[in-house]
Amino acid sequence: MSRLIIVSNRVHAPGGPDTGAQGGLAVALQAALKQYRGIWFGWSGERTDNYTGQITFQRSDDVTTATVDLEDQDIEEYYNGYANRTLWPLFHYRIDLAEYDRGFAGGYKRVNERFAETLRPLVEPDDVVWIQDYHLFPLGDALRKLGSRNRLGFFLHIPWPPRRLLTTLPEAEDLVRSLFAYDLIGFHTDEWLTSFREFAQHELGAKWDGRGVLTLGNRRVRLQTCPIGIDAKEFAALSASDAAMEAHRQMIESANGRAMMIGVDRLDYSKGLEERFCGYERFLRDRPDERKHVFLLQIAPPSRVTVETYQAIRGRLEALSGQINGAYADVDWVPIRYVNKGYPRDVLAGIYRAARIGLVTPLRDGMNLVAKEYVAAQDPEDPGVLILSRFAGAAEQMEDAVLVNPHSAEEISDAISLALRMDRKERVQRWRRLMDSVTREDVLWWRKTFTDALMRERV
Ligand code: ADQ
Numbered sequence: 001m002s003r004l005i006i007v008s009n010r011v012h013a014p015g016g017p018d019t020g021a022q023g024g025l026a027v028a029l030q031a032a033l034k035q036y037r038g039i040w041f042g043w044s045g046e047r048t049d050n051y052t053g054q055i056t057f058q059r060s061d062d063v064t065t066a067t068v069d070l071e072d073q074d075i076e077e078y079y080n081g082y083a084n085r086t087l088w089p090l091f092h093y094r095i096d097l098a099e100y101d102r103g104f105a106g107g108y109k110r111v112n113e114r115f116a117e118t119l120r121p122l123v124e125p126d127d128v129v130w131i132q133d134y135h136l137f138p139l140g141d142a143l144r145k146l147g148s149r150n151r152l153g154f155f156l157h158i159p160w161p162p163r164r165l166l167t168t169l170p171e172a173e174d175l176v177r178s179l180f181a182y183d184l185i186g187f188h189t190d191e192w193l194t195s196f197r198e199f200a201q202h203e204l205g206a207k208w209d210g211r212g213v214l215t216l217g218n219r220r221v222r223l224q225t226c227p228i229g230i231d232a233k234e235f236a237a238l239s240a241s242d243a244a245m246e247a248h249r250q251m252i253e254s255a256n257g258r259a260m261m262i263g264v265d266r267l268d269y270s271k272g273l274e275e276r277f278c279g280y281e282r283f284l285r286d287r288p289d290e291r292k293h294v295f296l297l298q299i300a301p302p303s304r305v306t307v308e309t310y311q312a313i314r315g316r317l318e319a320l321s322g323q324i325n326g327a328y329a330d331v332d333w334v335p336i337r338y339v340n341k342g343y344p345r346d347v348l349a350g351i352y353r354a355a356r357i358g359l360v361t362p363l364r365d366g367m368n369l370v371a372k373e374y375v376a377a378q379d380p381e382d383p384g385v386l387i388l389s390r391f392a393g394a395a396e397q398m399e400d401a402v403l404v405n406p407h408s409a410e411e412i413s414d415a416i417s418l419a420l421r422m423d424r425k426e427r428v429q430r431w432r433r434l435m436d437s438v439t440r441e442d443v444l445w446w447r448k449t450f451t452d453a454l455m456r457e458r459v
Helices: 023-035 072-091 102-122 139-145 172-181 190-204 232-238 242-255 273-286 308-328 345-354 369-376 409-421 424-440 443-456
Strands: 004-010 039-047 056-060 063-070 128-132 151-155 184-187 213-216 219-225 259-264 294-299 336-339 357-360 385-389 402-404
Touching (some): 023 443, 039 072, 072 102, 102 139, 151 443, 172 190, 172 219, 184 190, 273 409, 357 409, 369 424, 402 409
Parallel strands (some): 004 039, 151 184
Antiparallel strands (some): 213 219
């Protein structure tokens, strides 16, 4: 049987601490690796003075992790630079924040080539290689240049931007051409897949067969929509754990009869946190009668703290929550509780369950797993209401949420009011349909769908 080799920017070594950040993806990938006696390769998160390609192997059950350390310049140009300051904003439609810098582009190429050189000797002829996400677009091509004839798959966890936006990236054509090294590319939604296909067809002259295959010169690549899910069963079980019940009890007690709205997001401009606060402020301003029946708990652990735009958004959110609380708070009520830390997943499950409304309003998101976790954690007899951005990939599957345009404060305000007034019958009906899709297309379905399709590709 073929072995599976998964490659991602960061690798979580087995048995590491549960910081809440690892999430369902790492668990699903570990399960896939176990099934295929696989290897998980990537950056350790540590630095070194001199990249030598020295690999640290760790083994637990049937999963082997293989990690390398990176030099400061690599981390600065490849990770903080091209990945986080060029590709991430551009792929979330924020060309105003994207920085185009040849130094970043060079560092990105160098690290991908280093990964390829280090990984190549580990790959046996029958192995199947599955590369994850935007940090590693050119890795497949670099492996082919070193003679790999293995089946190579790639999955993109973030949106693919519309063709005209992507043309602003100086390296766009080379980058897309390099993706033809793969046999299969997976996207969360049809929208992201179509944007990729349109760029390849109209900017590079690739041919589309109408049945999922693009051809460029002598390379063919299959495109597939394959939305990621969560481990829904495990998450529902977590929400019945002791830690979850205790968190639930505490939240209900401290809500003091008011409806809680919950937001859980990495502190990132793509998540629409400022727009969410403004929409809530609109609700507070326009609906004085409903105002004190509700409060918002926003949990937002800082991420990418060394990047300036992330420091700036943190400052703006602190100011905005302070202004809103200053304008509306009373002796017995504060409209926004704003918390900047992570929580273990069982505690998070209890908090979700205590929330009458899940507020998930990214401006652009590849999928968004928080929306699915919120649904999975609900009490089936008395579930809360999910308010979800139309611009999250999750909206393609979750049409029974209250869908909103996160750029419109009025739509967010109306949705909050609607959710607060929604009767139990409608909440249960909507939740059942949502839970059905969250359970059916879970993370195990996602990785099986992708790996099965990859195994079927001819070499
Ligand atoms: P992210 O942008 O990180 O993922 P998301 O899909 O919402 O976004 O996943 C975040 C995860 O972190 C969730 O599992 C959530 O529970 C956890 N988390 C967030 N805040 C937390 C906190 N304070 N404490 C504990 N846990 C917390 C990227 C893409 C997404 C895509 C995923 C998977 O941007 O669009 O859904 O990859 O493909």
